[in-house]
Amino acid sequence: MSDKKRKNVFKEGAISSSFIAEAIAKHSTKKDIGAHSIFLGQVRNDVINDKEVKAIDYTAYNEMAEEKFHEIRETAFEKYSLTCMHIYHSLGRVNSGEISLFVFTSSKHRKDAMEACTYIVNRIKEEAPVWGKEIFEDESYIWKQNTL
Amino acid sequence: MKIKILAFGIIADITSKSEWTMENIQYSDELKKHLENLYPRLKSTKYAIAVNLLITSGNFELTDGATVALMPPFSGG
Numbered sequence: 001m002s003d004k005k006r007k008n009v010f011k012e013g014a015i016s017s018s019f020i021a022e023a024i025a026k027h028s029t030k031k032d033i034g035a036h037s038i039f040l041g042q043v044r045n046d047v048i049n050d051k052e053v054k055a056i057d058y059t060a061y062n063e064m065a066e067e068k069f070h071e072i073r074e075t076a077f078e079k080y081s082l083t084c085m086h087i088y089h090s091l092g093r094v095n096s097g098e099i100s101l102f103v104f105t106s107s108k109h110r111k112d113a114m115e116a117c118t119y120i121v122n123r124i125k126e127e128a129p130v131w132g133k134e135i136f137e138d139e140s141y142i143w144k145q146n147t148l
Numbered sequence: 149m150k151i152k153i154l155a156f157g158i159i160a161d162i163t164s165k166s167e168w169t170m171e172n173i174q175y176s177d178e179l180k181k182h183l184e185n186l187y188p189r190l191k192s193t194k195y196a197i198a199v200n201l202l203i204t205s206g207n208f209e210l211t212d213g214a215t216v217a218l219m220p221p222f223s224g225g
Contacts, residue, residue: 041225058224061156061217064201089224101225121225129198129217130224131157143158144223 009069010060010091014098015040023086023104033083035110037117041101043094051136055095056144061129072123080116082107087120089130100132149174149212157220162189177207179216195220 020040027033046053069087076085083106090100103120107113124130125146132144150169160166163183173179176197184190196203198217199210210216 059156060224061154061198061219064198064217067201125222125225127222128224129156129219129222131220132223133157143161143220145221146223146225 006066006070007073007087009066009087009089010062011088012090012092014090014094014100015088015102017099019088020099020102023102027084027106030083030106032108033106034108035113036104036106037110037113038105039101039103039117039121040099041121042099043096045096046134048134048136048142051138051140053096053134054137055093055135056100057093057133057135057141058089058091058100059131059133060089060091064129068128069124072120072127075123076105076116076120079119080105080107080112082112082116085116085120087124089124089128093135149210151179151210151213152215154215154217156217157223158193159190159195159218159220162187162193163218173210175207175209176204176216179210183218193220 027036043056073085073087076082086104088102094100103117105113105116133141134144135141150171151173153168153170155163155166173182196219198204198219199214
């Protein structure tokens, strides 16, 4: 395993549009980049048994998740020719309509950024030990199930 | 010997706690059986077991001080 500094993936609460805008703006100094690919996961107001989801409360097995995110990062860098990569995932409560996952890949040419972005999102959905509790208007809840 | 148990998601709801220690359990199958007796709802709940951060399969020996995580299917993102 490399000794590259581990990045903190988890953010408390929703990922704001200003945070995303700033992340994009920061890359204007990296002039060898020709393409960015961004995935934003937004909390959807599914209706389950006549009740509408108003928020998702995320919890994680932090220690294991950090290891997993690190491994996904390293593998993506090996597989694709990327200039940089950022992953942010919410913990705690995120309201419907807000962003809970932000994956941002950059490369010289579009193919690497786009394919790496999809690859990373898929692996996060399948392998990151994170659980979402879907909370309804009346504060009752069910545990979310990912469609893979 | 002692092991630390961590429960996540719906498993923590079923057990009503997210962290505790257990003693004198040597194998994962023994642990599962013991927990399913205490919490019958676990029998119909899907979960994976990670020992010291690694997901395991089959019946395996638990060593003293191991951290055993009970993890239902992931639903991040």
